[in-house]
Amino acid sequence: MAKITYRHPRGTVTVVDVPAPNTVMRGAKLNDIDGIEAQCGGSAQCGTCHVYVDEDCGVVLPEMHEVEDDVLYGTASPRRANSRLSCQLPVSDALDGLVVDLPQAQS
Amino acid sequence: MGRPTVVVVGAGQAGAEAAVALRAQGYGGRVVLVGEESETPYQRPPLSKELLAAGGERVDCALYPASHYPDRDIELLSGERAEGIDREGRTLLLASGRELPYDALVLATGARPRALTVPGAGLAGVHTLRTLSDARDLRSRLYGARDLVVVGGGFIGLEVASAARTLGLDVAVVEVRDRLMGRSVSEPVSRHLAELHRRNGVRVLLAREVTAVHGEERRVREVELDGGERIAADVVVAGIGAVPNTEIAARAGLAVDDGILVDARLRTSDPAVLAIGDCARFPSRHGLGRHAPVRLESVQNAADQARAAATTVCDPEGGADYDAVPWFWTHQYGVRLQIAGLTAGHDRTVTVGDPAGGRFSVFCFRGERLLGVESVGRPADHAITRRLLAGSRHSLTPESVAAPGFDLKQQQLQSQPA
Ligand SMILES: Cc1cc2nc3c(=O)[nH]c(=O)nc-3n(C[C@H](O)[C@H](O)[C@H](O)COP(=O)(O)OP(=O)(O)OC[C@H]3O[C@@H](n4cnc5c(N)ncnc54)[C@H](O)[C@@H]3O)c2cc1C
Numbered sequence A: 001m002a003k004i005t006y007r008h009p010r011g012t013v014t015v016v017d018v019p020a021p022n023t024v025m026r027g028a029k030l031n032d033i034d035g036i037e038a039q040c041g042g043s044a045q046c047g048t049c050h051v052y053v054d055e056d057c058g059v060v061l062p063e064m065h066e067v068e069d070d071v072l073y074g075t076a077s078p079r080r081a082n083s084r085l086s087c088q089l090p091v092s093d094a095l096d097g098l099v100v101d102l103p104q105a106q107s
Numbered sequence B: 001m002g003r004p005t006v007v008v009v010g011a012g013q014a015g016a017e018a019a020v021a022l023r024a025q026g027y028g029g030r031v032v033l034v035g036e037e038s039e040t041p042y043q044r045p046p047l048s049k050e051l052l053a054a055g056g057e058r059v060d061c062a063l064y065p066a067s068h069y070p071d072r073d074i075e076l077l078s079g080e081r082a083e084g085i086d087r088e089g090r091t092l093l094l095a096s097g098r099e100l101p102y103d104a105l106v107l108a109t110g111a112r113p114r115a116l117t118v119p120g121a122g123l124a125g126v127h128t129l130r131t132l133s134d135a136r137d138l139r140s141r142l143y144g145a146r147d148l149v150v151v152g153g154g155f156i157g158l159e160v161a162s163a164a165r166t167l168g169l170d171v172a173v174v175e176v177r178d179r180l181m182g183r184s185v186s187e188p189v190s191r192h193l194a195e196l197h198r199r200n201g202v203r204v205l206l207a208r209e210v211t212a213v214h215g216e217e218r219r220v221r222e223v224e225l226d227g228g229e230r231i232a233a234d235v236v237v238a239g240i241g242a243v244p245n246t247e248i249a250a251r252a253g254l255a256v257d258d259g260i261l262v263d264a265r266l267r268t269s270d271p272a273v274l275a276i277g278d279c280a281r282f283p284s285r286h287g288l289g290r291h292a293p294v295r296l297e298s299v300q301n302a303a304d305q306a307r308a309a310a311t312t313v314c315d316p317e318g319g320a321d322y323d324a325v326p327w328f329w330t331h332q333y334g335v336r337l338q339i340a341g342l343t344a345g346h347d348r349t350v351t352v353g354d355p356a357g358g359r360f361s362v363f364c365f366r367g368e369r370l371l372g373v374e375s376v377g378r379p380a381d382h383a384i385t386r387r388l389l390a391g392s393r394h395s396l397t398p399e400s401v402a403a404p405g406f407d408l409k410q411q412q413l414q415s416q417p418a
Helices: A023-029 A066-074 B013-026 B132-142 B155-166 B186-201 B247-251 B301-316 B379-390 B398-402 B408-415
Strands: A001-008 A013-018 A050-053 A083-085 A098-101 B005-009 B030-037 B074-078 B082-086 B093-094 B099-100 B104-107 B112-113 B147-151 B170-175 B203-206 B210-216 B218-227 B230-232 B234-237 B242-244 B273-275 B279-285 B292-294 B327-332 B333-340 B348-354 B359-366 B369-376
Touching: A001 A023, A013 A023, A066 A083, A066 B379, A066 B408, B005 B013, B005 B099, B013 B030, B013 B074, B013 B301, B082 B247, B104 B301, B132 B155, B132 B234, B147 B155, B147 B230, B155 B170, B155 B186, B155 B234, B155 B327, B170 B218, B186 B203, B186 B327, B186 B333, B186 B348, B186 B359, B186 B369, B218 B234, B273 B301, B333 B379, B348 B398, B359 B379, B359 B398, B369 B379, B379 B408
Parallel strands: A001 A098, B005 B030, B005 B104, B030 B074, B104 B273, B147 B170, B147 B234, B170 B203
Antiparallel strands: A001 A013, A050 A083, A050 A098, B082 B093, B093 B099, B112 B242, B210 B218, B218 B230, B279 B292, B327 B333, B333 B369, B348 B359, B359 B369
């Protein structure tokens, strides 16, 4: 279980408890947080579950593998140093307190 | 009069997403989702991939948890088949006898596998794959089987072949054309797939036809090919294409032509009735002809059209024409093939990358126009070209792509520093 904060570009902030086994993407889908599309269902294909991770929240994320890195080249909103695909972030206790910003557009 | 109502027929990928999108877009009326299958709506891609491979029992394909629908005041009627549409009375008729009045009706009836029609095709052990229950049947048949023959070298057949190899079966793929996935991909990608399957121990038989299936005690034992050759089979999977479920639309007098015909807002010839997903044929600027009607079978198409249909219902006058870039993926032996755009009808290809090393993209052009890009193990090319095809202008020509040093990822890095 992890408490995750999703911040929408329009200012809405949603804080939800997401149980394992889920991903940060799935946590958003299950809670109807718009701004995450995840068209491919979470197989790192489509780049429509892009998030910006708040680096001040203190959560250490798993390293990015090459496929995720490549998919991030095609995101609709600009890629930044803190860009991740939320489908590649499995929820565990270690993610408790994670804060992500949703981009302006996913597709 | 009761509450305004949208009824969605078919609780697959497109239908379920349409119901959810209606609520997400603020629709306040009744939303009823009618589906013939008994399961909570699920995704089909895992059925021919993770679900068949070792450990597949544990794969959860549900699109959303079951509580998602009641939580959003979506009335999910599972195990209910729609039989007819009374367009005059704006009422959907169910096989159970129930009648559902609607203000808008969304047809998301999908497609069904084309059946193998050769002699013996009715024997036990001959399968097609569309539904979760098909996948479970096939999986239990594959466990403990020795020889699988796949009829048809399209994406479903090839994914099944790949999964069956991980289970240790001997596999043959019989394709009537002279190359694999001939309807969907360019020649270089077909060649690569054939090598990939052969390298993984699959017998790939091209330009060969299955003429009969033979069995003992009503169970399949052998598959006969043109010329009389017989190959051993205790399981046969036919992956020879899909037929759109258009009967209900045709019976109601809606225009149908290998798909329910819709306009750019996904409305059928009756504006109160929409059609989306595998069952719909819609005008696309991404196809060969300018806005020629196409019918696509992909998750992208189902999901994007679901949202677009919800917009047409919520905002019939506003809203934009449906224009999403088609894209598709398949996984075989851990190799990912991704297709951006509609590449059929290309007359020129330019290959970029390292085909021998299994990482390359084929840029498909018709004259100077980029139709689409097929990427093997090059997700960055796929991601970037999808964006480029979505815009109206880009500078990719056969010459620019063939120029030495062409690399989309590098270009992107330079134009968009992190
Ligand atoms: C094995 C397999 C693997 C696939 N893999 C991929 C992949 O990797 N990538 C990809 O992009 N696409 C893939 N696809 C294609 C993708 O799954 C389909 O394009 C998508 O499911 C289409 O959604 P749909 O809602 O239009 O149709 P469906 O998902 O088929 O849903 C239609 C539903 O309508 C129901 N129905 C039909 N008629 C009636 C009626 N009269 N009354 C009530 N209910 C009715 C059907 O029972 C069905 O449940 C795959 C498909 C299959 C079968």
